[in-house]
Amino acid sequence: MVTRYLGAPITRNEDARLLTGRALFVDDVNLPNLLHAAFLRSPHAHARIKSIDVATAKQRDGVIAVITAADMGDYWRPGPLLVPPPPIRDIVFNQCTQVPLAKDKVRHVGEPVAMVLAESRYLAEDALADIVVDYEALPAIVDLADGLKPDAARIHEDLAGNTAAHVRQTKGNYAEAVKRADLVIKRRFVYDRGASSPIETRGIVAEWDGKADRLTIWDTTQAPVVIRNGIAAMLGLSERQVRVIAPFIGGGFGPKIMMFYPEEVLVPWMAIKLSRPIKWIEDRLEHFFATTQERGQVHDAELAIGRDGKIIGVKDVFLHDTGAYDPYGLTLPINSQCTLLNAYVVPHYDSTFTAVFTNKPIATPYRGAGRQHGVFVMERLLDIAARQLGIDRIEIRRRNFIGPDQFPYNNEIIYQDFAPLEYDSGNYGPVLDKALELIGYDKFVRDPTARRTDDGKHVGIGVVFYIEGTGIGPYEGARIQVQSSGRVSLATGVGTQGQGHFTSFAQITADQLGVDVRDVDVVTGDTDQFYWGAGTFASRGAVVAGNAVNEAAKVVRQKILRAAAEHFECAEADIVIANGKASVAGVSERAIGLGELAQRANPLRGAVKPGTEPGLEATNYFGPARGATANGAHAMIIEVDPATMMIEIKKYVVVHDCGTVINPLIVEGQIHGGVAQGIGNAFYEQLAWDRDGQLLNASLADYLLPTALDVPHIDSAHTVTPSPLNPMGIKGAGEAGAIPVGALFAQAIEDALDLPRHGVEILEIPLSPNRLWELIGPHLDKKEAGSP
Amino acid sequence: MSDERHRVATTVNGTRHQRDVDGRLLLSDFLRHVLGLTGTRVGCEHGVCGACTIQYDGLPVRSCLMLAVQADGHEIATVEGLAGKDGTLHPLQQALRDTHGLQCGFCTAGILMTMTAFLAEHPKPTEPDIREALSGNLCRCTGYQHIVEAVTLAASRMGGRR
Ligand code: FES
Numbered sequence: 001m002v003t004r005y006l007g008a009p010i011t012r013n014e015d016a017r018l019l020t021g022r023a024l025f026v027d028d029v030n031l032p033n034l035l036h037a038a039f040l041r042s043p044h045a046h047a048r049i050k051s052i053d054v055a056t057a058k059q060r061d062g063v064i065a066v067i068t069a070a071d072m073g074d075y076w077r078p079g080p081l082l083v084p085p086p087p088i089r090d091i092v093f094n095q096c097t098q099v100p101l102a103k104d105k106v107r108h109v110g111e112p113v114a115m116v117l118a119e120s121r122y123l124a125e126d127a128l129a130d131i132v133v134d135y136e137a138l139p140a141i142v143d144l145a146d147g148l149k150p151d152a153a154r155i156h157e158d159l160a161g162n163t164a165a166h167v168r169q170t171k172g173n174y175a176e177a178v179k180r181a182d183l184v185i186k187r188r189f190v191y192d193r194g195a196s197s198p199i200e201t202r203g204i205v206a207e208w209d210g211k212a213d214r215l216t217i218w219d220t221t222q223a224p225v226v227i228r229n230g231i232a233a234m235l236g237l238s239e240r241q242v243r244v245i246a247p248f249i250g251g252g253f254g255p256k257i258m259m260f261y262p263e264e265v266l267v268p269w270m271a272i273k274l275s276r277p278i279k280w281i282e283d284r285l286e287h288f289f290a291t292t293q294e295r296g297q298v299h300d301a302e303l304a305i306g307r308d309g310k311i312i313g314v315k316d317v318f319l320h321d322t323g324a325y326d327p328y329g330l331t332l333p334i335n336s337q338c339t340l341l342n343a344y345v346v347p348h349y350d351s352t353f354t355a356v357f358t359n360k361p362i363a364t365p366y367r368g369a370g371r372q373h374g375v376f377v378m379e380r381l382l383d384i385a386a387r388q389l390g391i392d393r394i395e396i397r398r399r400n401f402i403g404p405d406q407f408p409y410n411n412e413i414i415y416q417d418f419a420p421l422e423y424d425s426g427n428y429g430p431v432l433d434k435a436l437e438l439i440g441y442d443k444f445v446r447d448p449t450a451r452r453t454d455d456g457k458h459v460g461i462g463v464v465f466y467i468e469g470t471g472i473g474p475y476e477g478a479r480i481q482v483q484s485s486g487r488v489s490l491a492t493g494v495g496t497q498g499q500g501h502f503t504s505f506a507q508i509t510a511d512q513l514g515v516d517v518r519d520v521d522v523v524t525g526d527t528d529q530f531y532w533g534a535g536t537f538a539s540r541g542a543v544v545a546g547n548a549v550n551e552a553a554k555v556v557r558q559k560i561l562r563a564a565a566e567h568f569e570c571a572e573a574d575i576v577i578a579n580g581k582a583s584v585a586g587v588s589e590r591a592i593g594l595g596e597l598a599q600r601a602n603p604l605r606g607a608v609k610p611g612t613e614p615g616l617e618a619t620n621y622f623g624p625a626r627g628a629t630a631n632g633a634h635a636m637i638i639e640v641d642p643a644t645m646m647i648e649i650k651k652y653v654v655v656h657d658c659g660t661v662i663n664p665l666i667v668e669g670q671i672h673g674g675v676a677q678g679i680g681n682a683f684y685e686q687l688a689w690d691r692d693g694q695l696l697n698a699s700l701a702d703y704l705l706p707t708a709l710d711v712p713h714i715d716s717a718h719t720v721t722p723s724p725l726n727p728m729g730i731k732g733a734g735e736a737g738a739i740p741v742g743a744l745f746a747q748a749i750e751d752a753l754d755l756p757r758h759g760v761e762i763l764e765i766p767l768s769p770n771r772l773w774e775l776i777g778p779h780l781d782k783k784e785a786g787s788p
Numbered sequence: 789m790s791d792e793r794h795r796v797a798t799t800v801n802g803t804r805h806q807r808d809v810d811g812r813l814l815l816s817d818f819l820r821h822v823l824g825l826t827g828t829r830v831g832c833e834h835g836v837c838g839a840c841t842i843q844y845d846g847l848p849v850r851s852c853l854m855l856a857v858q859a860d861g862h863e864i865a866t867v868e869g870l871a872g873k874d875g876t877l878h879p880l881q882q883a884l885r886d887t888h889g890l891q892c893g894f895c896t897a898g899i900l901m902t903m904t905a906f907l908a909e910h911p912k913p914t915e916p917d918i919r920e921a922l923s924g925n926l927c928r929c930t931g932y933q934h935i936v937e938a939v940t941l942a943a944s945r946m947g948g949r950r
């Protein structure tokens with residue numbers, strides 16, 4: 001097989017449609033007789049619903065129906081638990097999943113209370129103002145520690161308190177080991193994250209075809225197959241009666257895989273009841289409440305370390321904010337717990353977390369999915385240790401790296417996929433070296449003039465390391481078929497939200513089948529085209545679906561060889577497949593197009609040999625035993641203006657090892673986008689809740705997404721350590737860019753302002769000019785005033 | 789609210805349209821849902837993300853901040869009109885493809901309508917100029933770097949042409 005496309009920076013097959021405005025997104029679906037939905041949402045974070053009066057709303061012209069929980073009968077049910085808790089000893093997990101419409105109580109601002117269906121979106125929104133709800137406000141749980149106090153208001157009254165989960169995982173014996181430590185560092189770290197904020201909000205359109213007895217749903221979901229199965233089960237339909245299409249999706253980043261959002265439960269149900277198609281498109285304000293987000297953790301962490309800079313052990317106790325419900329189980333805190341170990345040999349680990357219900361929207365994975373929190377704690381602990389031990393911060397990381405000959409490396413605790421946390425492969429030293437070289441580390445630290453600009457700005461450098469568990473199971477599949485035109489069609493069940501699957505999967509196929517990459521038509525996210533699949537999450541599209549595509553393409557290749565050998569009456573070994581043709585090696589006039597071969601493989605008359613399958617087609621599945629672990633280093637040089645605490649990133653470097661790269665252009669794009677989101681998390685984006693659980697900045701004017709002026713040019717480089725866990729050696733790349741950015745900002749800003757000398761450490765994210773001023777200002781002043 | 793309908797007569801990408809609409813209908817909704825030109829995207833409806841940017845008498849504006857009635861008697865250009873009749877992409881469309889300047893593509897129409905107008909005014913832009921001009925359009929996928937490269941590439945391919 002000649003690899004022309006694998007590893008090459010191929011421009012994307014899907015771009016022409018997107019660039020000319022022809023690509024179909026959910027809100028572009030327009031159907032005759034369409035109704036529009038709008039939702040009345042709770043203005044309170046925590047309140048009892050005493051009564052709901054919808055009479056006036058129902059009378060408004062153009063309103064077709066108004067639905068509350070009371071109208072739902074048996075269809076009203078809490079949602080499914082998406083990820084059950086892993087089998088960890090003595091685990092406590094209290095399952096409280098979201099409900100389609102609030103019944104007796106609302107548990108966060110924005111929780112839906114009623115649905116209006118009307119002839120236009122404008123009319124539906126008008127009618128929301130006609131609904132009168134009598135609420136009795138209850139104290140809101142906003143702070144994690146407050147939520148655990150014995151007298152705290154209970155969010156779920158059938159539980160004894162607000163504990164959603166309690167999990168302890170250990171490795172070795174930290175309590176004994178800490179006695180041998182030369183130094184023990186204890187700190188409290190606070191790491192908050194925000195809203196994924198794809199530029200396309202969520203939306204859904206559902207249409208019931210009463211003649212065909214079929215329901216069609218267009219949904220902004222990352223997991224169309226799972227949505228189909230769930231909705232069919234909820235509505236008592238066969239899975240064959242439901243088609244879910246995730247067309248072009250305007251960014252996902254995790255929250256578009258939550259299931260089932262109330263709107264996904266309600267819109268299809270009412271479309272059947274009313275026999276009219278219904279559309280709901282989330283607005284940006286709703287997005288801040290109605291779509292899941294990530295949020296804070298508070299870690300009390302302790303590092304035991306020897307004078308030689310070698311980690312003896314880590315103890316960590318942390319609180320995790322799961323929001324009002326916990327449908328996603330423990331994925332986020334377990335990711336934090338596992339990823340905290342990062343790239344280092346940690347012989348003893350004792351980690352306990354408590355997940356807490358709060359009166360805030362539900363927390364579910366968003367790009368990085370809790371890994372940021374863990375990496376931040378470990379990287380900060382090492383920075384502090386390095387300083388106290390007088391060891392260079394790069395050197396301390398090197399001394400603790402898992403060595404290239406130590407893989408597979410078993411961390412002896414359980415990961416989010418229920419498998420042991422075992423790193424498959426890696427070679428961390430060269431990754432770090434490359435980052436140091438690209439950022440110019442030696443030159444910077446040796447050059448005394450590098451630390452100040454002529455206009456008085458302070459300059460600092462940061463270098464951090466991270467790992468990322470990617471590409472977990474269970475499985476994905478793909479079907480590949482050579483059409484009689486000679487074009488190749490490929491279908492898979494994963495959804496795609498901009499990751500370039502239309503191109504990377506085509507590259508894999510084109511190489512195996514010797515066709516042009518532009519001649520491979522990829523369909524993703526349509527359950528009528530491919531029946532099975534789990535969805536796009538955990539940086540798994542390229543790894544799991546990519547390998548399934550490769551396996552299916554190999555089988556089709558075999559079929560082509562066999563059919564061509566029969567046709568030319570020669571040995572399969574003599575057949576060459578290239579340029580869309582199969583030919584006899586060395587006899588170029590003995591060639592047949594793949595399209596013609598496909599037609600011959602599907603004879604319409606005559607007899608075939610027993611066992612013959614028609615066509616040049618294959619369906620294959622791939623499921624890895626466990627996830628592949630990618631790794632990388634980020635480095636930056638940052639300027640801080642001491643008068644305003646405004647920053648400017650002068651140079652940013654990413655060196656990344658995600659195993660075999662299918663398309664470096666696409667991987668680079670993923671890295672850039674991840675870093676941009678990481679920068680948002682580190683310095684611009686913060687969901688600001690007040691004591692009553694009200695979000696104070698629910699607009700893009702107040703919740704700041706980084707712009708082209710905030711995200712710097714990023715230099716990236718790759719090293720390749722193939723994963724042994726899949727035949728192609730791929731590791732995921734989707735989330736890596738976002739993971740270590742908070743840790744990097746903290747280190748680089750400390751370095752720029754020489755904070756340790758002022759007795760200041762940065763132990764929290766997000767930062768902002770204001771927050772930096774609060775942390776640092778008083779100390780700078782004191783020093784200038786000459787007091788101790 | 790009065791039920792009065794208002795006549796809107798406008799030219800979109802060179803084609804005349806005449807419709808009677810509600811006074812409160814947003815221009816973005818008019819283009820997308822009345823005329824069916826869904827290439828213009830809506831990301832925030834409060835004037836921040838730039839996804840809904842169109843050209844109004846040649847100038848980039850946010851269609852979510854305008855009413856359909858304001859289009860009466862004016863010329864509108866949307867992403868659907870950028871490529872040539874034969875399908876040849878505009879140099880900026882081509883450059884975005886060549887540099888991988890789009891991922892999900894949801895911000896792309898707004899970026900095209902903002903930056904083609906910018907290129908017409910600034911045929912030889914510097915990178916800081918490009919970033920400044922781009923800073924009113926949010927992209928959550930690309931980190932902007934490839935978009936900046938695309939604008940630079942398009943400018944050089946257009947060779948100072950407007
Ligand atoms: S939709 Fe108009 S600026 Fe965001």
Ligand code: FES
Binds near residue numbers: 498893929
């Ligand atoms: S490409 Fe997705 S928002 Fe820009």
